[in-house]
Amino acid sequence: MTSIFSKIISGEIPSYKLYEDSKCIAILDINPINIGHTLLIPKKEYVTYMDVPDSDLKHMSVILKFLSKELIRIVGCTGINIYQNNGPSAGQEVPHVHFHIIPRFDSDNAISQPNRKNMKPEEIKESYELIIKNLSEFKKVKRSILPRKIKKQKTQTLKIKVKKRRD
Numbered sequence: 001m002t003s004i005f006s007k008i009i010s011g012e013i014p015s016y017k018l019y020e021d022s023k024c025i026a027i028l029d030i031n032p033i034n035i036g037h038t039l040l041i042p043k044k045e046y047v048t049y050m051d052v053p054d055s056d057l058k059h060m061s062v063i064l065k066f067l068s069k070e071l072i073r074i075v076g077c078t079g080i081n082i083y084q085n086n087g088p089s090a091g092q093e094v095p096h097v098h099f100h101i102i103p104r105f106d107s108d109n110a111i112s113q114p115n116r117k118n119m120k121p122e123e124i125k126e127s128y129e130l131i132i133k134n135l136s137e138f139k140k141v142k143r144s145i146l147p148r149k150i151k152k153q154k155t156q157t158l159k160i161k162v163k164k165r166r167d
Helices: 004-010 054-075 121-145
Strands: 017-020 024-028 038-042 079-083 099-104
Touching: 004 024, 004 038, 017 054, 024 054, 038 054, 054 079, 054 099
Parallel strands: none
Antiparallel strands: 017 024, 024 038, 038 099, 079 099
8 A cells, every 4th residue: 555655755746855866755745734844755665663674764763873974963952852663552643664854843732652561679670570581582693683783904104203302
């Protein structure tokens, strides 16, 4: 199913494009939380963050950083929220992954703080044990999934002897 974002990317629906390259597009949100509210969208249609290839996520991370810095400079905000929803229960309205870059201003009250749960220490410990037990399965295969560390190359330094000046 073609999402509204795919139609924007193809040009079927007009938008205010702030940035575009071969992998992604950034547009102004038509229902902004604050001035400059931007959406960064991969051109390929992926439903959730977990569906996006790592190489595309790395690329988009650089673009998120660039756009965030520029929005701070241009609109004069004092902060930025970058968030992304996965699935309807998390607030995802369009089934095409996208990142919100929202300029924030002191006391704008634009986004309320999340309601935190009061969990008992034993409940936190129980959730930890469940998660860490299941993460151990991932640890067994992570070497084939995660990128390997790049070995540091030795760098050459220029050594210059300076003669002391005598007066």
